[in-house]
Amino acid sequence: MKKGLLTMAAALICAMACAFGLAACNNGEPNENGGEQTAAVESVTLNKTELTLEVGGEETLTATVAPDDATDKAVTWSSDNTAVATVENGKVTAIAAGTAAITAKAGDKTAACTVTVNAPVTYTVTEEEWNEALDLKYKNLTFTGTISGASGEMTLKLIEDGSIHQISSGDIGWGEHIYRVNSDKTVSYFSKTDTGWEAGAEGSGYDTLQEYEQGNYGDDFGFMKAIIPAAKYNSSFVFDETDNSYKGTVMLNISSDGALAFDMTAKFENKNLVFLDFSAETEGVTYSLTVRLFDYGTTEIEFPAV
DSSP: OHHHHHHHHHHHHHHHHHHTTSSOSSTTSOOTTSOOOOOOOOEEEESOSEEEEETTOEEEOOEEEESTTOSOOOOEEEESOTTTEEEETTEEEEOSSEEEEEEEEETTEEEEEEEEEEOOOOOOOOHHHHHHHHOOTTSOEEEEEEEETTEEEEEEEEOTTSOEEEEEEETSOOOEEEEEEOTTSOEEEEEEETTEEEEOOTTSSBSSHHHHHHTTTTTHHHHHHHHSOOGGGGGGOEEETTTTEEEEEEEEEEETTEEEEEEEEEEEETTEEEEEEEEEEETTEEEEEEEEEEEOSOOOOOOOOO
């Protein structure tokens, strides 16, 4: 009799615990009240606990919530210093120099990443350095230019021997082609078609490197000369200490209406020109041209086997 009473008492306690959510008696199966048992979040971890960015930089943090079967794995993000860094769905954007703690929270568990934002390394440049930066010949260099108001994009790779690989679309230019400087200082031309690369017809290349240079490197450099101000413009540019850049005005024949006066911003890092931004408006149409991602590293061109 005593054993029976103990068994009944244990069953009664278990039933009461289940009813009031004090124990998980059914491993997630619906309880007698029709609801499902919940699995609490036990931990939140981030893929990084420290992050360093320059002003304007971005990086996305990833949060992992455990256990996998937690009932509510939703993560909320916050920054304790939005003047330095903001966060949205894990994407951190650097606003100003300083530090900020980015926190991910799921349930009552949190994880944090300390973000250090550095001011970009920029330099004022002399007139000689300005002119040298604009002389892009025989440098390893990759850049991408885009136009809005019209529509187009161009990527141009230069390597030190003078060879060029150019890819363009829309209102910027000339499809995809390569000028290869050969060991005998002649220059071969190749164009990309739907079926692959083709060698250019006779006369499409250059017999000498001098002719190639005089022809503005197959006119690809003509585009560069059109969008990058020559040395004579230097005196019209003023260094703006608020964003460590040079600002001035250039005339560009980007519109069928003729030359437009474009406001231009140029920024240098390590004495190298790293981006140019142009903007102008005419007859209610706003044009902008951005040349970004100047890469002075090791640039490679894969030459066609034709």
